[in-house]
Amino acid sequence: MTDQHDSYAESRAAYAAACRLLPGGVNSPVRAFGGVDLGPVFIESAKGARVFDVDGREYIDYVGSWGPMILGHAHPEVVAAIHAAADKGTSFGAPTQAETALAERIVGAMASIEKVRLVSSGTEAVMSAVRLARAFTGREMIVKMAGCYHGHSDSFLVAAGSGVAEQGTASCPGVPRALAQLTVVAPYNDAAAVRAAFERHKNRIAAVLVEPVAANMGVVPPAAGYLETLRRLCDENGTLLIFDEVISGFRVAFGGAQERYGVRADLTCLGKIIGGGLPLAAFGGRAAIMEHLAPTGKVYQAGTLSGNPIATAAAIATLDLLARPGCYERLESLGAALESGLARAAARAGVPLTINRVGSILSGFFCDRPVRDFADVQATDIARFKRFFAEMLERGVYLAPSAYEAMFVSLAHTDADIGRTVEAAQASLKAVARAIRL
Ligand SMILES: Cc1ncc(COP(=O)(O)O)c(C=O)c1O
Numbered sequence: 001m002t003d004q005h006d007s008y009a010e011s012r013a014a015y016a017a018a019c020r021l022l023p024g025g026v027n028s029p030v031r032a033f034g035g036v037d038l039g040p041v042f043i044e045s046a047k048g049a050r051v052f053d054v055d056g057r058e059y060i061d062y063v064g065s066w067g068p069m070i071l072g073h074a075h076p077e078v079v080a081a082i083h084a085a086a087d088k089g090t091s092f093g094a095p096t097q098a099e100t101a102l103a104e105r106i107v108g109a110m111a112s113i114e115k116v117r118l119v120s121s122g123t124e125a126v127m128s129a130v131r132l133a134r135a136f137t138g139r140e141m142i143v144k145m146a147g148c149y150h151g152h153s154d155s156f157l158v159a160a161g162s163g164v165a166e167q168g169t170a171s172c173p174g175v176p177r178a179l180a181q182l183t184v185v186a187p188y189n190d191a192a193a194v195r196a197a198f199e200r201h202k203n204r205i206a207a208v209l210v211e212p213v214a215a216n217m218g219v220v221p222p223a224a225g226y227l228e229t230l231r232r233l234c235d236e237n238g239t240l241l242i243f244d245e246v247i248s249g250f251r252v253a254f255g256g257a258q259e260r261y262g263v264r265a266d267l268t269c270l271g272k273i274i275g276g277g278l279p280l281a282a283f284g285g286r287a288a289i290m291e292h293l294a295p296t297g298k299v300y301q302a303g304t305l306s307g308n309p310i311a312t313a314a315a316i317a318t319l320d321l322l323a324r325p326g327c328y329e330r331l332e333s334l335g336a337a338l339e340s341g342l343a344r345a346a347a348r349a350g351v352p353l354t355i356n357r358v359g360s361i362l363s364g365f366f367c368d369r370p371v372r373d374f375a376d377v378q379a380t381d382i383a384r385f386k387r388f389f390a391e392m393l394e395r396g397v398y399l400a401p402s403a404y405e406a407m408f409v410s411l412a413h414t415d416a417d418i419g420r421t422v423e424a425a426q427a428s429l430k431a432v433a434r435a436i437r438l
């Protein structure tokens, strides 16, 4: 914590205590606020679209636990489902009917999924889907896109987004070189680079793995035809297309990016929203592929807490609420209002800002050009983002503390929240403009 004012005294003390016992004082790197050169705000509680810190400050929240809280925090129906499940026992390590009920909802929502396996984190979902793809195709290489983040398992910590991008490392110490060499990296939105990878590594690529809407280098939408071309290249080469919809699933449409863009994946990874704020994730696809998983097949995948009854109850409650008519229209209109308000504020302040938005996720990049891939993101003015972040925090708006993350709008945000956020942005961008002129 460097710049922060005394009104963050409790957060500062909590961070010092945490640093004595937890590496970097946190349990996930981006939470440490290193991406904005500040110390973290420690959270006491959250309700609806608000989070409250240990110093008693209130913020309009656009982190939403990095995506899961699409209904807002502590939604009464989700909390009631959690209580009811907890009363019946917290974990059995045995099958429950609720897991089938959740699977029915996922299969009903995602056109490409016939069977699904529940896991506890997005990392596990992607790691397991790729193992399955490797076994199914009998190949070892994967293609991933620069700036996409797929969790922290070894194969994906290569040119990754999110907190890895913040650290500025191309790869990660501890990842065996032999494994990293099996990951081929292509720029996002560059189908020609993927085609070239297929030519270079003929019959060796098991899967093309992509965030169909990239959201871990800030939000970068797929260019027209990009996902379709990936689909065609995979079909031509006997390779599986894996959509990592851990963020986009149930976010950019109920049926995820696959519904929004009309392109089907062979395997789909889900997380965040489907856990309703509890540790639950999933991967799924055609039965003919999924049946290769143990116990029907030989591809081993397991989890003591997989399909945990409390997480499953939160998941069902969340998906049932999201299935109600009007949710995605409302998310779209809130997202559009925030986008246009931010654009207006930037224009008034004379600060170049490129806004990328898909439904209720968006990012403002401090630059005057379109942002289509990770190189574009890296060329933006990160110092301006840091200043903007600090100004917004001071004005009670809690953004993701990194230029490589998205803003998440929830159904709990009101028009008044968006209005207050735009007002805060107007003042914050004026401060950024003053700093530019200095
Ligand atoms: C697209 C994507 N895939 C995978 C993951 C990993 O999920 P988790 O953090 O639950 O392991 C994340 C976020 O962390 C993500 O944004």
Ligand SMILES: N[C@H](C=O)CCC(=O)O
Residues within 6 Å of the ligand: 028, 029, 030, 031, 066, 149, 162, 163, 216, 247, 405
């Ligand atoms: N960008 C990450 C996931 O989407 C942020 C969450 C984390 O790494 O703690």
